[in-house]
Amino acid sequence: MMAIKRLLPGGWLSAYAFLYVAFLYLPVIFLPIFSINTAATPKFPLSGVTLKWYEDLPRTPALIDATWNSLIVGVSASVLSTVLGILAARSITRYRYPGRRAINGLIMAPLVLPEVIVAISMLLVMLQLGLSLSLFTVVLGHVLVCIPYSMTVLTSGFEGFDRSLEEASADLGESAFGTFRRVTLPMVMPAIISSLLVCFTISLDEFIIAFFLTGTEATLPIYIWGQLRFAAKLPGVLALGTLLLFASFLLMTIAEILRRRAASRTRNEGGLYA
């Protein structure tokens, strides 16, 4: 009796859980499916399988430019936000001081504010300051929205960090910099790489802020946005979207594995948001 009672809610719930995961994944799966369809309109049944949409991609100069722009923005934004994230996460996890929670709240705020409002506020200030819009302004914007994610990843890596290891190293005659390089850094390295990957992925996929803050240079999402107006360009967009999807999947999987390794090194449990 007890066993049935235990199983039953779990049984219904697990059926629901599988349906829910299907709901989460189903829409995304249509992108790769229709990206290999010969017809330009995305409908079933598929008219035939082709890779021509993918073959066309490297022959589009505007797309190559957008890819380079995205890479430049992504690398700069992820490095900068991870550096700022390291400082903040270290400070939050290690020190106690008044205003700590308020500052943390402010740094995490972009996570819960409407992106359009964040974007237009930055746009206003940049125009007032006479900054011309370019990839640099996009990087500034991306760093702001990446920091909260970087903080979450790094805090989970830094928390529970055993300070006595650093003290032991100092006691054994290692210099402060040596301690940082040979003790602290190796312990938190997986978390740092994980943060870099997470921020790069966010920057690569981010549209709104880039849309408002860029000048004439397009990043990949802006390129996609421009192509969406033309129905005939859809298959190419689907092919490009599929490649971006796989890139995101891959980067995030590596990031998660590294984050777990970092968390287990400092013997700390919890998900990305826990």
Add this chain to the structure above:
Amino acid sequence: MTAAAEGSPPLRMTQVRRSALLQSEPVQGFALISPTFLYALILLVLPILVVFAHSFWTQNYLTIDHTFTLENYRVALTEPIYRDLLWRSLYISLTVSVLTVILAYPIAYFISFHGGRHKSLWLFLITIPFWTSYLLRVMSWKVILGYNGVLNSGLMGLGIIDEPSTALLYNSSAVIITLTHAWATFAILPIFVSLEKVDRTLVEAATDLGDGPLRSFLRVTLPLSTPGVVSAMLIVMIPTVGDYVTPKLVGGKDGVMIANAIQAQFGKASNWPLGAALSVTTMVIVTLMAGATVLIIRAAQRLAR
């Protein structure tokens, strides 16, 4: 600013270690966080203040008139077009947040109470789609719901409908479906975290004292997980009210939201002060709505006990 931040971690750590005895802990902690803090001040707080200031000014073509006026707020609150857009945005974000939380609760409960060894695998499965580009996810809903889309061609293939239905795309339901899908993960995680904190012995105690599974859930687990439900509601409600991409791609005429109007003021219409007033109004009203939601949930929680 950029160069200083890049060069600073090793240097700063060194300084921190060296002066460990000289400086107090609060000073060190604050010094360490200050670059990030300053970044957020300059690129978030300052811009929001600038927007706030603009909302009281007026614009003549390219020059901003700095005389204080409430005219923009009058327009934002009384012009039918903006009032309707604002109401629709609030309605959509409230519907989406309630729907998302209701759909997300059982899955968060399942992972927390029945996830067993596979807890982290489930969490990973759920977070992965969220990391894919938001633009692409919205685009895939366009592919599904479109006139020649997956759903229409599927339903026609099954003989359920004779011609493609135009009712699926370009309305506010399409916006609600798309947003509910896009924000799912954001709702699951906070609820999961608060369910993890529920002391399992309390549930056992309720069962031992004669409560059935449903009663013990309603009287113990659900009230204890309220903080997660509250943060899930807020984390979905506030950003969705200002969503731009979804209404633009799948909303059509009936699904336009306030963010599209705000963008227009900063783009084509080129009336920054009005755009600023619309932004401020949206933020204030959504904050009020969020506050009311928190109060209602808390009141419901007290009633349940």
